[in-house]
Amino acid sequence: MRRVALRIVIFGPGRIGVAFARALARARCDVLGFVGRDPARAAAAVAAAGCGRVLAAADHVHAQAVVFAVGDDDLAGAIAAAAAAAPPRPCSLWLHTSGRHGLEVFDGLAGIRRGIVHPTTPVPAHSPGVEPLRGAPGVLVGDPRAQRLLRALCRRLGLVPFDGHGGNRALYHAACALAANGLTGLFAEAAAACAASGVVRGADAARLVEALMRGALQACGDRGSVDGLTGAVRRGDTATVAAHLCELRAHAPAAVPAYLATAHAALRLARAAGLSPMRADAVAAALDA
């Protein structure tokens, strides 16, 4: 018997929309195309995804799965606009990709199955040869009737499923932002300070910072954050911490708030790892000076 491909419409021709379309098309789903606010952006997404076409909002009636991959603050408006353009196809799966919102954004829509697939990985603009979703966690939420299809979609996207029912989604999303976007901000500040030092130059500064960050993440994964911590704060080298702050204030002042916030977090870990209270208090005083 011939298997009929799952038909999918994507609202939001952005980073996630294109990544989803590419992965789903590769998994032999029938990606009908993109609905966007700007047809030119939707056409660019069609080109980047290599599948589908530019669609009108009412075209969701042709799909078994309707994906809303729009910004978190645009989600309710996009769902309302889709439902206003045409009534949902009975039993179709409507899902969004936001970490911030729950299923309540679909309240008031009758006859649909509701779901969330939140890929817990940074997905930048498409670059050839990069498959950002493959092997990443996908946090799933859905109505009981949606579970089977959600898991099938997750598999086709190449995501590893995690159960995300219940809990505080804004807090969960804040944690995701801290881990992913916070790390990117930290990378930029550290690379700028490293380049300003003149010890290494140009692209080498970014390469060194990337190696340090990868090593620190590896140590956290291998040993946990308490045992994985190294450095001046962990050792209680107060004069060195004071020198760091002095030079950052002089040559890379934008990095000072990040240095202070992360050093305070590191100090909590250092205390837990056994740094003597006297040395820890001296580091705290240097940070607060």
Ligand SMILES: NC(=O)c1ccc[n+]([C@@H]2O[C@H](COP(=O)([O-])OP(=O)(O)OC[C@H]3O[C@@H](n4cnc5c(N)ncnc54)[C@H](OP(=O)(O)O)[C@@H]3O)[C@@H](O)[C@H]2O)c1
């Ligand atoms: N990128 C990531 O790393 C990542 C990871 C996990 C989850 N997510 C989630 O995925 C969702 C999309 O994120 P993204 O990074 O892909 O955002 P994005 O690149 O900014 O793309 C969002 C797209 O949605 C379009 N849009 C906004 N309102 C719309 C509407 N009413 N109808 C149709 N299209 C509309 C935007 O149009 P314009 O072009 O006009 O702005 C834009 O093209 C968010 O909920 C985000 O939290 C993102």
